[in-house]
Amino acid sequence: MAETASPQQHLRRELGLGGLILFGLAYMAMGTVFTTYGIVNQMTEGRLPAAYVVALLVMLFTAYSYASMVRRYPVAGSAYTYAQQAFGGGAGFLTGWVLLLDYLFIPMINFMILGLYMSTQFPDVPAQVFSFAALLLVFVFNVLGITLVSKLNVAIIAISTASLVVFTTLAVKAAIGNPDAPSLIDPFIPGQEGFSPIFAGAAVLALSFLGFDAVSTLSEEAKHPRRDIPRAILLTTLIGGAIFIIVSLAGALAYQPENWQDIPRELIDAAAVVLAEHVAGQWLAVLFVLVSVAGCFGSGLAGQVSVARILYSMGRDGTLPRPLGFLWSRYGTPVVAAATVSVFALASLFLTLEQAAFMISFGALAAFSMVNLSVIRVYLFPKAGDPKPVRADWVLRGVLPLIGFAMSLWLWTSLQPGTWVVGGIWFAIGVVILAINTRFFTRPVPRMDFSEGPATEVIDAVAEAAPFK
Numbered sequence: 001m002a003e004t005a006s007p008q009q010h011l012r013r014e015l016g017l018g019g020l021i022l023f024g025l026a027y028m029a030m031g032t033v034f035t036t037y038g039i040v041n042q043m044t045e046g047r048l049p050a051a052y053v054v055a056l057l058v059m060l061f062t063a064y065s066y067a068s069m070v071r072r073y074p075v076a077g078s079a080y081t082y083a084q085q086a087f088g089g090g091a092g093f094l095t096g097w098v099l100l101l102d103y104l105f106i107p108m109i110n111f112m113i114l115g116l117y118m119s120t121q122f123p124d125v126p127a128q129v130f131s132f133a134a135l136l137l138v139f140v141f142n143v144l145g146i147t148l149v150s151k152l153n154v155a156i157i158a159i160s161t162a163s164l165v166v167f168t169t170l171a172v173k174a175a176i177g178n179p180d181a182p183s184l185i186d187p188f189i190p191g192q193e194g195f196s197p198i199f200a201g202a203a204v205l206a207l208s209f210l211g212f213d214a215v216s217t218l219s220e221e222a223k224h225p226r227r228d229i230p231r232a233i234l235l236t237t238l239i240g241g242a243i244f245i246i247v248s249l250a251g252a253l254a255y256q257p258e259n260w261q262d263i264p265r266e267l268i269d270a271a272a273v274v275l276a277e278h279v280a281g282q283w284l285a286v287l288f289v290l291v292s293v294a295g296c297f298g299s300g301l302a303g304q305v306s307v308a309r310i311l312y313s314m315g316r317d318g319t320l321p322r323p324l325g326f327l328w329s330r331y332g333t334p335v336v337a338a339a340t341v342s343v344f345a346l347a348s349l350f351l352t353l354e355q356a357a358f359m360i361s362f363g364a365l366a367a368f369s370m371v372n373l374s375v376i377r378v379y380l381f382p383k384a385g386d387p388k389p390v391r392a393d394w395v396l397r398g399v400l401p402l403i404g405f406a407m408s409l410w411l412w413t414s415l416q417p418g419t420w421v422v423g424g425i426w427f428a429i430g431v432v433i434l435a436i437n438t439r440f441f442t443r444p445v446p447r448m449d450f451s452e453g454p455a456t457e458v459i460d461a462v463a464e465a466a467p468f469k
Contacts, residue, residue, distance in 0.1 A: 013220070013221055013223050013225075015218060015222050015228075016222075016223055016224075016228065017228040017231055017232055020218060020222060020228055020229065020232035020236075021215075021232050021235055021239070023211075023214065023218065023302055024211035024212055024214060024215040024232060024233070024236030024240070025211055025236060025239065025240060026298045026299060026301075028208060028209065028210070028236070028240045033052075033208065033243070033244045033248050034271075034275075034288075034292060035109065035113055035357070036204055036205065036207070036357050037251070037271045037275065038260075038271025038272070039204065039268060039353070039354055039357060040204055040205060041271065042261060042263065042268055044197045044198050044200075044201040045191035045192070045193070045197055045260060046187065046191070046256050046257075046260055047187055047189075047190065047191060047197070047201070048187065048201065048248045048252060049245055049248045049249040049252055050187060051199075051201035051202045051204075051205055052205060052241065052244045052245045052248055053188065053245060054199060054202035054411075055202040055205040055206060055208065055241075055411075056237075056241035056244070056245065057407070058206075058368075058404070058407040058408060058410075058411060059206070059209040059237050059241065060238070060241075061400055061403050061404030061407060062368040062371065062372060062407075062408060063209075063212045063233050063234050063236075063237040064234065064400055064401075065371050065372045065374070065375045065400075065401045066082075066212060066213065066216050066230075066233050067231075067233045067234055068230075068375045068379065068396075068397060068401075069081075069216075069371060069374060069375060070216050070219055070226070070229045070233065071226050071229075071230055072085075073085055073219075074219040074222070074225030074226050074229060075219050075220050075225075075313070078099065078213060078216045078217045078306075078310060078367070079096065079099050079216075079367035079371050079374075080092055080093070080096025080313065081313070082370070082371050082374040082375075082378075083095035083370045083371070083374050084096075085378065086373070086374035086377040086378050087373075087374070087377060089444060090441075091370075092445070093430070093433075093434050093437075093445055094430050094434065095367060096310065097429075097430030097434075098362075098363050098366045098367060098426065098427060098430065099310065099366070099367040100310065100363070101359060101362065101363035101423065101426050102360050102361075102362070102364045102366075102367065103303065103306060103307035103310060103363070104307060104341065104344045104345075105356050105359050105360045105363070106210065106299070106303035106306075106307065106360060107303045107304045107307070107341060107342075107345040107348070108344070108345050108347055108356050109207075109348070109360060110299045110300035111131040111132075111300055111345060111348040112127075112351065112353055112356060113292070113296050113353065114130055114131060114134050114292075114293050114296040114297060115128060115130040115134075115348075116353070117289045117292050118130040118289070118293060120273055120285075120289060121289055128350075131349060132346075132349065134296075134300060135300075135342055135345050135346070135348070136342075137297070138297070138300050138304050138342070139338060139339065139342045141301055142304050142305055142308060142333065143335050143338055156294055156297070156298035159295075160291060160294065160295045160298075164243065167247070167250070167276065167279070167284070167288065168246060168250045170280045170284065171251055171255075171279050172250055172253065172254070174255075174278075174279050174280070175250070175253035175254045178254075181253050182252065182253060182256055184249070184253070186252075187248075187249055199410065199411065200414045200415070202411055202414075203365065203412065203415050204357055204358065204415075206360075206364045206365050207357060207360040207361050207364060208244055209237060209240060210303075210364055211236045211240055211302075212232075212233045212234070212236045212237045212240075213364070213368075214302060214303070214306040215229060215232045215233050215236055216229060216233060217306045217309045217310060218306075218309070251275055254278070254279050255275050272288065272292070273285050273288060276288035300345075304338060304342070304345070307337075308333075308334050308337040308338040309334060309337070311324045311334070311337035311340055311341065312327070312334035312337045313325075315336075315337065323336045324336055324340065325337075358415060358416060358419040359419060359422060359423070361415060362415055362419050362420070362422075362423040365408050365415075366412065366423070368404070368408040369405055369408045369409050372401040372402070372404040372405035372408060373401070376397065376398055376401050376402065376405075378397075379393050379397035380393060380394065380397055380398050
């Protein structure tokens with residue numbers, strides 16, 4: 001196994017800044033605030049907005065670290081690429097492996113929610129039927145190419161945005177007309193158990209912000225990756241976080257049960273439908289279901305696109321089976337990787353929503369921690385031939401990523417113990433695969449070759465003149 005695996009194929013560069021932001025927001029589904037609405041409200045005693053504020057603060061530090069790394073390595077691979085270049089092939093593989101746990105569950109949870117919402121309107125049809133139909137459609141669109149995905153994202157985001165505006169307006173109206181409604185600051189004040197439940201809820205909400213991480217996987221499909229990918233990462237985080245806080249606050253003001261702990265599990269999973277009906281009646285509940293289904297489909301589509309490209313990147317490098325690095329020449333898409341993701345997504349037919357949410361957050365926070373550390377390693381302790389750090393780097397590439405690492409680690413350790421058991425097993429499987437790949441660590445792990453030819457040199461030259469650095 002050679003130490004350097006030079007790729008002979010590259011994805012098509014077709015996305016501008018607007019398309020990248022839309023992709024990130026579609027991945028978040030914008031309405032993803034309702035994905036774990038009941039679960040996190042139950043965990044935080046109704047302090048979902050406070051949990052989103054904590055999550056947004058953590059994500060901003062981490063998003064800045066992603067933006068810093070993508071300027072240095074504008075290729076597909078996300079946290080896998082960054083950890084690989086900072087700490088070596090072994091660390092890169094294990095980071096990518098844990099990140100896969102996150103990405104493989106993203107399509108699952110969207111198909112799961114889609115099925116749950118559709119079953120509220122068609123109770124005689126099993127939710128799994130709707131989930132499976134969506135899974136097949138997403139695979140087809142993924143194979144047909146990123147341009148089609150981008151166009152679908154525009155339509156889905158337009159619909160989702162309109163529905164969120166309608167819901168928020170009606171929720172605020174309901175709160176104004178309710179003399180028993182809580183004040184604006186009540187959802188941000190800790191309950192009887194203090195901040196601990198809010199931090200635990202924020203850890204789960206890490207899954208809501210995966211849009212900025214997903215943007216980094218499109219570095220090889222962006223027209224100007226060094227300039228546009230960092231901007232898209234930060235803007236996606238800010239826009240998505242603002243939407244989550246505003247919508248969750250509107251929901252908290254419009255409807256707060258006396259005790260979230262008394263609500264049955266089947267209603268917790270579909271709490272958003274109950275909320276919509278409480279705000280404006282059955283018609284809004286039906287509209288909410290339709291829009292949520294569209295949002296889940298868009299997020300599932302974006303999620304499968306992202307994880308397929310990570311599998312493609314790892315297969316191309318030889319750290320996973322080589323067929324995963326195959327591109328279909330007709331559409332320029334990683335068809336084998338996309339099919340692999342679809343097979344894993346079949347788990348959505350039997351897992352619970354809570355199980356999927358916790359596992360996504362476990363993989364995400366692990367990857368976020370490694371990316372923050374990678375910034376420190378790459379910029380402050382460069383390899384021979386790399387630029388030496390200047391004074392500003394010790395703050396921008398040292399202090400800020402260190403804060404991001406500490407906050408990510410803090411949320412990571414707030415997850416439930418059972419999540420750590422499953423995550424530990426997944427990590428152990430990755431170590432076994434790595435040992436087999438390297439013949440028990442006697443041979444080096446393949447590493448990516450970043451020489452992409454004249455086209456990339458032109459892109460880099462344009463980006464160097466850009467104001468964002």
